[in-house]
Amino acid sequence: MSTQNAAPTMKDVAREAGVALGTVSKVVNGIPVGDSYRQRVEEAIERLNYRVNSYAKGLRSSKSFLVAVMVPNLVNPFFASLVNCIDRSLTARKYKMLLFATDYDPQQEQEYVYLAEQQKVDGIICLSYNSQLIVPASVPLVSIDRCFSTNVPCVSSDNYGGGRLAAEKLVENGCRNLAFLRIGSQLTNEPNKRKDGFVSACEALGVPCTLKILDDGSPYTDFEDFLREHLHDGKLDFDGIFCVTDSLAYQIVNSLRSMGLRVPEDVQIIGFDGVRSFGDLEFYCSTIVQPLEDIAETCVDMVVERRWEKTPSMVCLPVTYAYGGTTRQ
Amino acid sequence: MSTQNAAPTMKDVAREAGVALGTVSKVVNGIPVGDSYRQRVEEAIERLNYRVNSYAKGLRSSKSFLVAVMVPNLVNPFFASLVNCIDRSLTARKYKMLLFATDYDPQQEQEYVYLAEQQKVDGIICLSYNSQLIVPASVPLVSIDRCFSTNVPCVSSDNYGGGRLAAEKLVENGCRNLAFLRIGSQLTNEPNKRKDGFVSACEALGVPCTLKILDDGSPYTDFEDFLREHLHDGKLDFDGIFCVTDSLAYQIVNSLRSMGLRVPEDVQIIGFDGVRSFGDLEFYCSTIVQPLEDIAETCVDMVVERRWEKTPSMVCLPVTYAYGGTTRQ
């Protein structure tokens, strides 16, 4: 006997419809069943307002239609937009999303991986900064923008090509003396390739290029000091700057303007990511746009279709240039 | 016998440790047990790399430590920051988040509520625009910024007070002719109170106030037309404008400037939400800041502590004014 307020179970539905338990299960799962039976079961379900218990289902079938998504936070609009895209891809496949914000904490990241494993998720998509991350073999995991090892597939945009593109666009727009600005870990990771591509293109184009790379945790003002060092008689040594992210580019533009320089007339700036104000209004700056939808779709596809077993461990998606007011074109 | 690759179960741990199943369960759940037993069990867990199966656990205990969060999307930085705060509050209580993006689709919203119910979540926190939403009795649901009915508790910031505050600040800064701009549903909902508070304060202060309220789906250019109608000889009829959101305020500022008006010298603008560029840099505009952390914490508390049963059906949190460059002060 089921208590009054307890959620109805298949058994209740079976009794209500006057059929066997198995029949209800079949109806619920769309397995062929006699028409009159189906009808009665459906009516009973409606009457009792029955819903399958996903715990029991998951326990039995060891399939959760759940994917864990790990990002540092949602405050950064790049991460937020990425998660938004992943959600769309997941939803289109009837998957649900378990969201974890790691706040860049390696320990949290590891814990969340274990938690996801224990939640019996069907896959994990993570944007992690923890190169030591221990990845369980039981769950397919795909990494965005970070290459851990060859057994963890990584999806990223073409950071190297993006760096090249930035240099090419700046030179195309008349720049003859470039700079690259970056803050963050020195370790070889994807975003570092932005620098490599940029430097490589500068060399190929025969344009001098100065690098200013700050360690994680350095104050932003170090960049301003750097700029001031290169400011002589109100004129900056550089006429083009590539910033590793739009966020940095935005701040640099503000700094330059408050130093009396005109952007893009005196200095042209290109950022990276393709972030827009309020998520969907205009670009903050001229930028290299990451293909978020593609990245999301690729990750979801790899994880839920278990396609990652027969895929190269690294997928690189093409980026594009977008004008955002901080370059001539 | 458990297959080689299958995840180990409590039974496996029990066998490995040479104890009974129940003992393992107790150790896992922190229930007192003999020291030597505990030790052996913990070692066995470590050896087998055992993790509890949350399905089996949930099925047995009908407690999931899962909360569903429903918002229209994550692209809007206000929603993203809100979800970020909710995540923090949830995590601090060892709860996990199931995230649904509804894209403002009432049908999706309803489906997600059912889905959450079926996932046996311990609660639902939603920011929905569907006033027809059918709320199941089986799951505590709290709504942000939308009042459905008295049996669905609603947490929101003090929209009315925020409207008043906006008017007061503008007048304090010397404005003598105000306007209110809004787009969205005319129905009586929380954001509508922003207008009411604003109008009420204008009356109290004896300052004239013009309203321009567009229906959902109207093009933004309608606002520009409105502004142009009130532009005579390069001078706007209004010297202060209150916009229903920061996003709108941002666009209005751009429009005004491109019309040759100076902000804040000629016209002062106040938005609503307290959104910052890149999530944590500066405000887009002078604004009425919503207390996101408080809202999140309140919702989580109500839902997981089941505190909503003994709470007023409506909680109103105080807002603050923040200077963001589009007012004199």
Next chain:
DNA sequence: TTGTATGCGTTATCAT
């Protein structure tokens, strides 16, 4: 304090 047995709601394998 430790071990045993039962049932949570579902699916899948059987006979019928």
Next chain:
DNA sequence: ATGATAACGCATACAA
């Protein structure tokens, strides 16, 4: 095609 029944992994009441 339909109905009975045995797991799935865990927690807990109860017996030892």
